[in-house]
Amino acid sequence: MxxxxxxxxxxxxxxxxxxxxxxxxxxxxxxxxxxxxxxxxxxxxxxxxxxxxxxxxxxxxxxxxxxxxxxxxxxxxxxxxxxxxxxxxxxxxxxxxxxxxxxxxxxxxxxxxxxxxxxxxxxxxxxxxxxxxxxxxxxxxxxxxxxxxxxxxxxxxxxxxxxxxxxxxxxxxxxxxxxxxxxxxxxxxxxxxxxxxxxxxxxxxxxxxxxxxxxxxxxxxxxxxxxxxxxxxxxxxxxxxxxxxxxxxxxxxxxxxxxxxxxxxxxxxxxxKTLELRMDRHCANAMKVAQYLEQHPQVEKVNYTGLTSHPDHATAMKQMSHPGGMLSFELKGGIAAGKKFIDRLQLCVRAVSLGTVDTLVSHPASMSHMSIPKAIREKYGITDGLIRMSVGIENIEDILFDLRQALEE
Known part of the structure; x- marks a missing residue:
């Protein structure tokens, strides 16, 4: 003690x-x-x-x-x-x-x-x-x-x-x-x-x-x-x-x-008690996932404050020690592409909530924000093709492989 x-x-x-x-x-x-x-x-x-x-x-x-x-x-x-x-x-x-x-x-x-x-x-x-x-x-x-x-x-x-x-x-x-x-x-x-x-x-x-x-x-x-x-x-x-x-x-x-x-x-x-250890790994993995997704042809936009492309990048860097373990990204194919991607995942877990040691992926338009009218959702940036991802602490190579195969044509 x-x-x-x-x-x-x-x-x-x-x-x-x-x-x-x-x-x-x-x-x-x-x-x-x-x-x-x-x-x-x-x-x-x-x-x-x-x-x-x-x-x-x-x-x-x-x-x-x-x-x-x-x-x-x-x-x-x-x-x-x-x-x-x-x-x-x-x-x-x-x-x-x-x-x-x-x-x-x-x-x-x-x-x-x-x-x-x-x-x-x-x-x-x-x-x-x-x-x-x-x-x-x-x-x-x-x-x-x-x-x-x-x-x-x-x-x-x-x-x-x-x-x-x-x-x-x-x-x-x-x-x-x-x-x-x-x-x-x-x-x-x-x-x-x-x-x-x-x-x-x-x-x-x-x-x-x-x-x-x-x-x-x-x-x-x-x-x-x-x-x-x-x-x-x-x-x-x-x-x-x-x-x-x-x-x-x-x-x-x-x-x-x-x-x-x-x-x-x-x-x-x-x-x-393991917050520091977990967050360091969440953060490191999330940065690599965001960088990978930003270059993918099927991804319209990545929302991750660690990327200079995010409009609030400077604000996040001012008040956070690291951008964190959460990100979201918009698929070009809308709701159909979102559901197809979710269904093809093999390692990442299809679930709401966030912050667990395993990677959790959800589709806000059909899950957490489905009760909010579409017009309001889209006004807030929550489009039909938006995927939310809580990046876990698995080996980054395995996370990226799962994303790659789920995004295949």
Whole structure:
């Protein structure tokens, strides 16, 4: 067990040791506390816990020691090397949820009320899009979508809509890999005293730390790269306002009932320990795949921020240590070509989701974004021939061979 006073210099060490708590029975790994409730030694101890001194030892919907380790580990990764306005190490609070959608719901419901407006951008994850435009809409919360890569358009939207309360972005975005300048959009949001939240799922804190730019909240679907093995669903909301996170956000989290479970939290904690190793391989493979696809005659366009051809290449290189393990590409033959390609794959796995050690390939138009009308999809760059690819850690020669044979005439 690493001493808490030991200053870890790299994120790989933080991924392994960050957030860990000493176990009273000296277990090397964080135990799975498979208990719905926790007993009290005395009435006073029970009163203290209910007063908020330790909500993780009352009832597992409110918190659980296994959850706490995962929460602290993720917060430590997001805060690593960053300082607050006083020059002190940045302190963050995380809340682990049963899914990314649950964490997103806590984010929105704890910060927004009927009459408020969310400002966001094109090309969002389909579940986020529906949550904003359907569920929140029915609760009196509106959503305005514009191109937040353009500071003039973003500021115009803010000026024209005084009800905007929160700016929510994905960067890189799903599935077009659009990138928004975190420094620019956060400066703009703070100018108008707006909250700003960032979906950091694609990048992970290993490649990008949005809190560096003074954002208020960071969100992850922990199902993806943080877990890394496709073994557990999960989501996390991290905030810099510790009082808000411990009180109002926690209250919504507890009352909505979107808490994680100890077994999934355990799997997440173990997955995070290899984050650095996995991401390095994901990134190296993705770059080679993108370069191969960009030269292929059947490929119209490749969306990968590591390529200078991507319109947001400069933005990605400014705020990310590497473009990442995700890419998408558009086949010239439209939906027929997309389905043919998917069907011919032999190594790559036909599946939604992303961030697992194996390469996952999906067709957004017929899968994750099928509920979004075609005209809107295409406006966002999600065409019928678009293929999304989560590049795994297999040998690159095998990945490229599978792509080559699947793209044969």
């Amino acid at each position: 690493a001493n808490k006073s030991f200053k870890m210099t790299g994120k790989g060490s933080v991924a392994v040791h960050g957030g860990n708590e000493p176990d009273p029975r000296y277990a090397h790994l964080t135990p799975i506390y498979a208990s719905s409730t926790f007993y009290f030694d005395s009435a006073q101890q029970g009163a203290d816990r209910f007063a908020g001194k330790d909500k993780t030892q009352i009832y597992s919907r409110w918190g659980n020691p296994t959850h706490t380790v995962a929460e602290q580990k993720i917060a430590a990764l997001e805060a690593h090397g960053l300082t607050n306005e006083k020059g002190e190490p940045l302190a963050l609070k995380a809340l682990l949820h049963a899914s990314g959608q649950a964490a997103m719901t806590t984010l929105f419901m704890s910060n927004l009320s009927a009459g408020d407006i969310v400002l966001t951008h094109y090309s969002l994850y389909g579940g986020t899009e529906e949550l904003l435009t359907k569920v929140l809409k029915e609760n009196g919360i509106q959503t305005i979508i514009t191109d937040l890569r353009d500071s003039a358009l973003a500021e115009a939207a803010i000026k024209e809509n005084p009800g905007i309360r929160l700016v929510h972005i994905e960067t890189p975005a799903n599935p077009t890999l659009q990138c928004i300048d975190l420094e620019m959009i956060t400066t703009l949001a703070k100018k108008y005293k707006l909250l700003i939240s960032v979906d950091n799922t694609f990048a992970t804190p290993y490649l990008q730390q949005p809190f560096k730019y003074n954002v208020d909240f960071v969100f992850h679907s922990t199902t993806k790269f943080l877990n890394g093995h496709g073994t557990a669903i999960g989501g996390v909301l991290i905030g810099r306002d510790l009082e808000f996170m411990a009180n109002k956000a926690w209250k919504w989290y507890a009352l909505l009932g979107g808490n994680a479970n100890p077994f999934d939290a355990y799997l997440l904690t173990q997955g995070i």
